[in-house]
Amino acid sequence: MKTFSIHPFETPFDPALVRAEIRAFLEENLDPATRCVNSWAAPDRAFTQALGAHGFIGMIWPAGYGGGGRHPLERYIVLEELLAARAPVGLHWIADRQSGPLLLRYGTEEQRQRFLPQMAKGELYACIGMSEPGAGSDLASVRTRGERDGDGWRINGQKLWTTNAHNAQIMIALVRTHTGEKRQEGLTQFLIELDSPGVAVRPIIDLVGGHDFNEVFLEDVYVPDAMRVGPEGAGWSQVTAELSLERSGPERYLSSYGLLVELIEYNKNAKDDALEELIGRFVAELWGLRQMSMSTAAKLASGDDPALEAAVVKDLGNAFEQELPRLVQGMLPQTAHTDDGALTAMLSTLLLVSPSFSLRGGTREILRSIIARGLGLR
Amino acid sequence: MSDNRKLLLDMGERLFADLREQREVEDVWPVLREAGLQHLFRPESADGFGGDWGDGVALLHLSGLYPVNAPLAEILAATWLEETAGFARSDEIAVLAGSAHGKLDGGRFTGEVMAVPVAEGVSRVIAAADGSLVRLDLAAAAKTAEGRNLAGDKHLRLTFESVPAEAKATGEDAIAWGALARTAQIAGALDGVLKLSIDYANERQQFGRPIAKFQSVQQSLALLAEEAAAANCVAQAAAQAADHGDATLECACAKLRAGKAAAIGVEIGHQVHGAIGFTKEHALHDYTRRLAAWRSEFGNERYWGARIGKWAAERGGEALWSGLAERSDRIGKAS
Numbered sequence: 001m002k003t004f005s006i007h008p009f010e011t012p013f014d015p016a017l018v019r020a021e022i023r024a025f026l027e028e029n030l031d032p033a034t035r036c037v038n039s040w041a042a043p044d045r046a047f048t049q050a051l052g053a054h055g056f057i058g059m060i061w062p063a064g065y066g067g068g069g070r071h072p073l074e075r076y077i078v079l080e081e082l083l084a085a086r087a088p089v090g091l092h093w094i095a096d097r098q099s100g101p102l103l104l105r106y107g108t109e110e111q112r113q114r115f116l117p118q119m120a121k122g123e124l125y126a127c128i129g130m131s132e133p134g135a136g137s138d139l140a141s142v143r144t145r146g147e148r149d150g151d152g153w154r155i156n157g158q159k160l161w162t163t164n165a166h167n168a169q170i171m172i173a174l175v176r177t178h179t180g181e182k183r184q185e186g187l188t189q190f191l192i193e194l195d196s197p198g199v200a201v202r203p204i205i206d207l208v209g210g211h212d213f214n215e216v217f218l219e220d221v222y223v224p225d226a227m228r229v230g231p232e233g234a235g236w237s238q239v240t241a242e243l244s245l246e247r248s249g250p251e252r253y254l255s256s257y258g259l260l261v262e263l264i265e266y267n268k269n270a271k272d273d274a275l276e277e278l279i280g281r282f283v284a285e286l287w288g289l290r291q292m293s294m295s296t297a298a299k300l301a302s303g304d305d306p307a308l309e310a311a312v313v314k315d316l317g318n319a320f321e322q323e324l325p326r327l328v329q330g331m332l333p334q335t336a337h338t339d340d341g342a343l344t345a346m347l348s349t350l351l352l353v354s355p356s357f358s359l360r361g362g363t364r365e366i367l368r369s370i371i372a373r374g375l376g377l378r
Numbered sequence: 379m380s381d382n383r384k385l386l387l388d389m390g391e392r393l394f395a396d397l398r399e400q401r402e403v404e405d406v407w408p409v410l411r412e413a414g415l416q417h418l419f420r421p422e423s424a425d426g427f428g429g430d431w432g433d434g435v436a437l438l439h440l441s442g443l444y445p446v447n448a449p450l451a452e453i454l455a456a457t458w459l460e461e462t463a464g465f466a467r468s469d470e471i472a473v474l475a476g477s478a479h480g481k482l483d484g485g486r487f488t489g490e491v492m493a494v495p496v497a498e499g500v501s502r503v504i505a506a507a508d509g510s511l512v513r514l515d516l517a518a519a520a521k522t523a524e525g526r527n528l529a530g531d532k533h534l535r536l537t538f539e540s541v542p543a544e545a546k547a548t549g550e551d552a553i554a555w556g557a558l559a560r561t562a563q564i565a566g567a568l569d570g571v572l573k574l575s576i577d578y579a580n581e582r583q584q585f586g587r588p589i590a591k592f593q594s595v596q597q598s599l600a601l602l603a604e605e606a607a608a609a610n611c612v613a614q615a616a617a618q619a620a621d622h623g624d625a626t627l628e629c630a631c632a633k634l635r636a637g638k639a640a641a642i643g644v645e646i647g648h649q650v651h652g653a654i655g656f657t658k659e660h661a662l663h664d665y666t667r668r669l670a671a672w673r674s675e676f677g678n679e680r681y682w683g684a685r686i687g688k689w690a691a692e693r694g695g696e697a698l699w700s701g702l703a704e705r706s707d708r709i710g711k712a713s
């Protein structure tokens with residue numbers, strides 16, 4: 001038994017050139033005032049549009065759909081550079097990571113032509129309609145129903161914790177179209193335009209006072225059959241196929257990275273040996289997670305589906321994102337918490353926000369039960 | 379995987395499997411020596427295997443997985459240093475010492491060399507001291523004290539008094555190669571603990587079903603698998619770096635991470651096994667005693683944390699990322 005075989009991050013291009021390209025863009029376009037921790041949840045229309053205009057959204061999609069036709073690992077490098085720079089990339093993140101690739105894989109030609117070029121430009125944003133009041137970790141219990149209506153569908157139900165729904169124009173929703181023997185059967189994905197009659201988006205304010213997620217009510221919403229994504233009943237397999245993409249990216253371990261940067265800067269003056277050693281431990285963890293994430297990205301790029309590795313990256317990565325603020329808080333004198341400054345502000349934000357890191361995109365418990373299944377325990 | 383590596387691993391696995399019942403280093407090491415494993419890093423032109431660290435880490439992983447009782451990590455790290463630091467090649471076998479302190483004066487060494495494993499035919503020790511790398515004859519020690527590490531392996535503490543020493547001015551980071559070798563063994567041993575623990579959890583019945591069916595046990599084993607995966611990943615990643623030039627930082631990060639994984643692995647392995655895993659008879663402690671020892675050897679988390687922290691402080695926060703990126707970009711670049 002070997003629990004992890006590294007897949008070499010071999011690139012048919014010079015990675016340093018891609019870094020130089022995105023760093024030059026950041027130098028020109030990133031307003032330092034907009035940098036923040038957890039920046040892949042931060043929407044910024046101007047920045048997203050600038051990224052789109054420079055070909056950094058939909059980088060790996062075919063040119064015919066407005067994409068850049070570039071190598072998946074070029075995109076990986078761009079993403080990690082954006083996150084390391086704490087650039088606000090939340091507005092288009094879901095479209096670029098998930099909805100676009102989903103349409104490329106399962107969508108119709110018409111859907112691709114209509115939506116992908118707009119997404120790549122940084123003009124069209126997406127959200128994912130999966131969770132519901134009764135369907136969180138137990139996603140197969142979704143109850144939002146779709147019923148045939150002429151040459152389309154009538155959709156009724158409620159989605160919950162829908163990140164970005166208040167900014168997005170479209171939602172990819174998982175809908176029950178048939179009550180099968182098994183709960184995973186009879187689920188279908190639809191592309192719902194959020195300005196359709198019967199759609200209501202209501203904000204949910206998080207404990208920091210931020211507005212990331214929403215509840216989305218669907219009341220007799222008419223969706224043409226042309227907006228069905230993939231075959232009827234294929235929703236479950238389509239949704240689970242996205243998970244490796246969703247779980248192994250650099251956003252799963254870099255959400256708190258800005259705090260490490262500030263901590264090193266802080267210690268230039270504080271010169272605390274214990275803090276320096278703790279920084280060393282953080283860097284080691286960061287380095288290790290980056291190797292795991294890069295290896296998993298390289299495996300994905302080669303056409304494999306490393307679902308287990310992706311679950312490992314996310315669970316360990318989230319633990320690091322949460323451990324960073326927790327351990328830093330325990331090390332700093334109380335004055336460091338009340339003084340003004342970037343370190344204080346970041347620490348305060350992360351202490352409050354970081355509990356969500358091991359909830360979004362699959363809870364810690366769900367990830368571990370997936371790994372346990374991989375080990376043959378269930 | 380190269381064809382050569384496959385041959386090496388097939389041979390290693392056969393040897394290690396045959397030695398499974400042998401617990402004493404006296405019975406194990408002569409067989410490995412006969413097979414020539416100490417020549418892994420020697421160039422083929424000098425009748426060696428011509429191996430790189432990718433090969434070394436893969437072989438050492440196996441040695442941790444079986445596990446074999448032989449100072450293979452110390453010997454491979456020493457031969458690597460002999461080859462790369464420019465010591466004259468000889469038929470004498472050297473081991474890398476866990477630590478040392480002392481003074482070099484006019485080609486003579488006075489000081490103490492610690493954590494020197496014992497094995498038949500090993501006659502020299504390589505140690506980093508006084509900013510240099512020294513190669514010393516074991517027989518030249520004025521005093522030899524014998525002890526055992528947590529794994530039960532014999533370790534010598536040698537006192538040298540003004541003995542002639544070959545010295546090379548590249549001492550500082552020698553311990554990093556020992557750290558890389560240990561990391562690979564930790565990864566192998568954690569894979570071993572995981573396998574034993576899964577098998578046991580599937581077998582052992584309580585409350586009318588295998589304990590593997592309980593979610594709390596599943597969650598523990600999943601975490602153990604994650605830690606084993608992390609140790610394996612960092613060992614292989616540091617080996618890649620080592621095969622592309624300077625890799626002290628990567629070896630440091632890898633050993634630190636693997637040390638943490640070792641501690642968690644020991645804890646979960648024992649917890650899942652219950653009382654039976656605490657017995658002399660059970661094989662679990664062949665892993666857990668070693669993992670406990672290896673976590674301390676060739677730099678523990680505090681040692682490497684301080685060194686990596688210093689590196690980060692010298693770069694500064696804003697340049698940390700580009701520092702990490704530069705170091706990995708040299709590895710994957712298209713040739």
